[in-house]
Amino acid sequence: MTSLIPNLAPLVCGMLLAATGAGKLFGRRTAQLAANTVLVRVLGDGRRAALALRGVGAAELAVAAALLAAPDTVAPGIATAVLGAGFTAYLGYAKATAPESSCGCSARDEGPIGARAFTRAGLVVLGGLVAATADRAWWSQLPRHPVASAAFLLVAGSAVLGLSADLDRLWLLPLRKLRLRVFGSPLAGPGERAPVAASVELLEHSLAWLAAAPLVRSALLDHWDDEGWRILRFAGVHEDARGAHPVSVLFALDLTSTIDTTPSPAVRVSVIDDRTEELVPLDLMRDLALRTPLPLAN
Numbered sequence: 001m002t003s004l005i006p007n008l009a010p011l012v013c014g015m016l017l018a019a020t021g022a023g024k025l026f027g028r029r030t031a032q033l034a035a036n037t038v039l040v041r042v043l044g045d046g047r048r049a050a051l052a053l054r055g056v057g058a059a060e061l062a063v064a065a066a067l068l069a070a071p072d073t074v075a076p077g078i079a080t081a082v083l084g085a086g087f088t089a090y091l092g093y094a095k096a097t098a099p100e101s102s103c104g105c106s107a108r109d110e111g112p113i114g115a116r117a118f119t120r121a122g123l124v125v126l127g128g129l130v131a132a133t134a135d136r137a138w139w140s141q142l143p144r145h146p147v148a149s150a151a152f153l154l155v156a157g158s159a160v161l162g163l164s165a166d167l168d169r170l171w172l173l174p175l176r177k178l179r180l181r182v183f184g185s186p187l188a189g190p191g192e193r194a195p196v197a198a199s200v201e202l203l204e205h206s207l208a209w210l211a212a213a214p215l216v217r218s219a220l221l222d223h224w225d226d227e228g229w230r231i232l233r234f235a236g237v238h239e240d241a242r243g244a245h246p247v248s249v250l251f252a253l254d255l256t257s258t259i260d261t262t263p264s265p266a267v268r269v270s271v272i273d274d275r276t277e278e279l280v281p282l283d284l285m286r287d288l289a290l291r292t293p294l295p296l297a298n
Contacts, residue, residue, distance in 0.1 A: 003135075003136075004141055004145055004148055004149065004152065005130065005152060006130050006131065006133045006134045006135070007071070007072075007134045007135070007136045007137070007138055007140075007141045008138050008141055008149060008152055008153065008156075009077075009127050009130040009131040009134060010067040010068065010071030010076065010077065010131040010134055010138055011067075011068065011071070011138040011153075012127060012153070012156045012157075012160075013064075013067055013077075013080050013124065013127040013128060013131050014063075014064045014065075014067035014068040014071075015064070015068075016064075016124070016127075016160055017060040017061070017063055017064035017067070017080065017083070017124075018060070018061060018064035018065075018068075020057070020060055020105060021056075021057040021058065021059070021060030021061035021063075021064060022057065022061060023057065024053050024054055024056055024057025024060070024104075025054050025057030025058050025061060026057075027057075030050055030053055030054060030057075031046065031047075031050040033053070033102055033104055034046060034049040034050040034052070034053045034104065035049065035050075036101060036102035036104075037049060037053070037094070037101050037102050037103075037104040038090075038093065038094040038097060038098045038101045039052050039053065039104070041097070041098060053104055059083065060083065063076060063079045063080055063083060066079065067080065067131060068138075071131070071134050071137050071138050072134050072135055072136055072137050074132045076131065076132075077128045077129065077130070077131035077132025077133070077134065078128065078132050079128070080124060080127060080128030080131060080132075081124075081125050081126075081127075081128030081129050081132070082128070083124060083128070084121055084122070084123075084124030084125035084126075084127070084128055085125055087105070087121035087124060088118065088121040088122060088125065091103065091113055091117055091118055091121055092118075094113055095113050099113070101113065103117045103165075105117055105120065105121075114165070116162075116163045116164075116165055117165075119163055120160075120163040120164070123159070123163070192256065193225065193230075193255050193256060194230075194255060194256055194257060194258045196220075196223055196230070196232075198258040198259070199223075199230050199232065199253060199255065199257075199258075200220055200232065201258070201259050202253065202257055202258055202259045202262065202265055203232060203251055203253060203265075203267065205259055205263075206253075206264070206265055206267050207264075207267075208251060208267035208268075208269050208284075209251070209267075211269070211284035212236075212249055212251070212269050212271075212284055215236035215237065215238055215247065215249050215271065216234045216235075216236050216249050217234075217235050217236050217237050218234050218235035218236070219234070220232055220233070220234060221233050221234060221235055225255050228254065228255060228256075229252040229253065229254065229255060229268075230252070230253055230254070230255035231250055231251070231252050232250070232251045232252075232253075233248055233249070233250050234248070234249045234250075234251075235247075235248065235249070236248065236249040236271070238271060238273075238280055238282075245273065245274070245275060246273075246274040246275070247271050247272060247273055247274055247280060248271070248272045248274055249269070249270075249271055250269070250270040250271075250272065251267055251268070251269055252267065252268040252269075252270075253265050253266070253267045253268075254266070269284060
């Protein structure tokens with residue numbers, strides 16, 4: 001197992017650098033991400049920052065190709081360690097001079113630089129140094145030690161997954177939602193009222209909101225709780241034979257529900273005429289069915 005790790009390290013490092021390099025070089029959002037990095041301050045221009053980020057991606061792809069094609073030579077591993085050291089130095093400079101800037105590590109993560117970015121850069125350095133000691137090709141190790149190879153690759157892949165903030169949506173967010181559904185919110189007991197912002201989020205993902213949206217003309221104006229229901233009031237405009245006139249659009253939903261616990265909530269919708277304070281009779285679901293769908297761009 002001791003000799004197996006150096007021989008498989010080029011495979012792990014190569015796959016990681018190939019993924020991050022391709023994201024930087026070919027990603028559609030590279031220019032947007034570069035604008036949020038410290039490279040703009042250093043180079044003085046968003047276009048130059050995007051070109052620099054793509055250049056780093058090209059270098060990562062070149063090193064990845066060398067790691068995967070010639071894993072039992074020293075140069076690819078040393079190049080990987082040099083890249084990792086450069087990443088670490090860049091992260092340190094960015095954290096010191098622009099702590100809220102984006103990492104730019106994978107051309108998908110736009111969050112601020114944190115401990116996970118430094119840890120991943122450090123592991124690239126370590127992985128490169130270990131890969132430089134490989135004496136056999138990684139493809140020769142897989143059939144010779146299938147179980148041990150699979151175990152090592154699983155552990156290494158899990159480490160990379162856990163240290164990649166842009167991949168949280170694939171595993172961390174589903175786990176958090178599952179925990180909320182099974183155990184409930186850690187900050188609330190059974191039947192505890194959901195925060196108002198959570199009720200608004202739940203409403204805005206509901207069919208009731210889609211049906212009533214053409215009437216709504218404001219953000220949330222008022223809210224109150226009544227007998228297990230949370231009432232959310234929005235200003236709106238309704239047009240009929242008398243012309244357009246202001247209305248209040250009221251949504252009522254379970255005050256304990258959130259989008260994590262009740263993806264498809266039951267929502268009551270009432271439209272009140274602001275002038276007469278009378279209920280406006282509307283069939284919102286019928287109107288929703290009659291709407292002409294917007295054309296989709298190819």
